[in-house]
């Protein structure tokens with residue numbers, strides 16, 4: 626999904642705050658993304674009054690938890706990180722009281738019917754919209770969408786589903802995923818997310834390029850020797866093996882986040898900075914890319930080590946990772962774009978977990994002038 630204007634990107638504007646009830650269900654609520662980003666982001670929206678007056682949040686996952694245990698879990702990551710911190714604790718308490726949990730299997734219609742009953746109870750007969758946020762591995766998206774749409778859709782308002790990257794494992798499984806999702810949903814019910822597109826660095830890239838006339842003539846093979854796109858984390862999987870081990874760093878980071886940045890960096894000037902025009906130019910870049918050669922890729926997996934008296938586990942020490950896993954946690958690749966602007970310029974991508982530093986970086990090396 627492309628970044629859009631504020632009015633379009635939020636489901637409700639402040640003036641509509643007293644409208645229908647909104648029920649948000651986070652599927653995979655026991656996991657890393659839910660804890661680190663989704664609950665804190667919902668709280669930030671609540672704090673800023675961007676959520677409708679009547680809303681509730683349900684966590685859904687297989688892990689057994691009570692409402693109170695969910696609240697304890699998420700209260701640890703709900704920081705009052707917004708600039709104005711007035712009444713933050715009070716707002717947190719009020720937000721947490723709107724959070725509930727239901728434990729169930731991802732492929733059980735019966736368990737989603739139970740969730741539906743709990744949602745109906747809280748919605749108390751009001752006109753209600755329902756949003757399902759799939760914070761789970763892609764191989765179970767279809768099971769969840771099937772059960773949720775058959776047994777827990779809104780009967781009075783809209784039902785929408787947010788799906789996270791990676792969208793399948795390859796082009797075939799991605800096409801199959803879309804085909805299967807459309808057995809239960811229409812396209813305008815599906816919202817595909819790549820959270821990197823919302824990062825300041827990424828949002829600023831096109832503004833930097835196209836608002837500064839000085840850059841345009843320099844942005845090509847004549848002046849740029851290579852482009853480097855680096856994602857580096859200084860922590861490992863930490864219990865996320867259930868998702869990560871089936872996908873690896875290339876599908877987790879390179880194919881989506883870094884490729885989006887590459888396309889944004891390398892595209893021709895769009896007709897306007899509207900999402901649709903930017904997307905068209907990005908697609909042209911991706912279509913001009915040379916298929917990746919095996920000799921232009923290196924992969925690796927982090928090992929355990931000790932430093933400064935502290936020991937750091939290997940990838941396969943993570944209890945959620947199989948002992949004999951060969952899944953790459955590091956990859957480096959040189960990609961090329963076959964067009965007049967970028968012919969012969971390597972786009973060097975590097976992504977890795979459990980490295981020395983945490984950083985996201987895009988940089989260029991220029992030719993001698």
Ligand SMILES: NC(=O)C1=CN([C@@H]2O[C@H](COP(=O)(O)OP(=O)(O)OC[C@H]3O[C@@H](n4cnc5c(N)ncnc54)[C@H](OP(=O)(O)O)[C@@H]3O)[C@@H](O)[C@H]2O)C=CC1
Nearest residue numbers: 653655656657658686687688760761789790791865867868
């Ligand atoms: N973590 C992050 O920062 C980001 C993650 N994402 C995306 O979000 C999705 C979830 O990622 P994340 O939260 O990190 O992953 P997790 O490994 O934490 O998985 C989330 C939840 O899904 C359930 N789960 C995990 N593995 C399996 C499995 N093999 N089969 C069935 N259920 C499973 C678990 O819940 P339970 O066992 O309780 O059912 C787990 O708590 C992925 O698509 C990822 O690409 C996107 C952006 C950032």
Ligand SMILES: O=C1O[C@H](COP(=O)(O)O)[C@@H](O)[C@H](O)[C@H]1O
Nearest residue numbers: 790820821858869877878882985
């Ligand atoms: O999509 C993902 O991104 C996170 C890193 O995101 P950030 O915003 O915290 O930099 C990464 O840890 C995770 O593996 C991946 O699924």
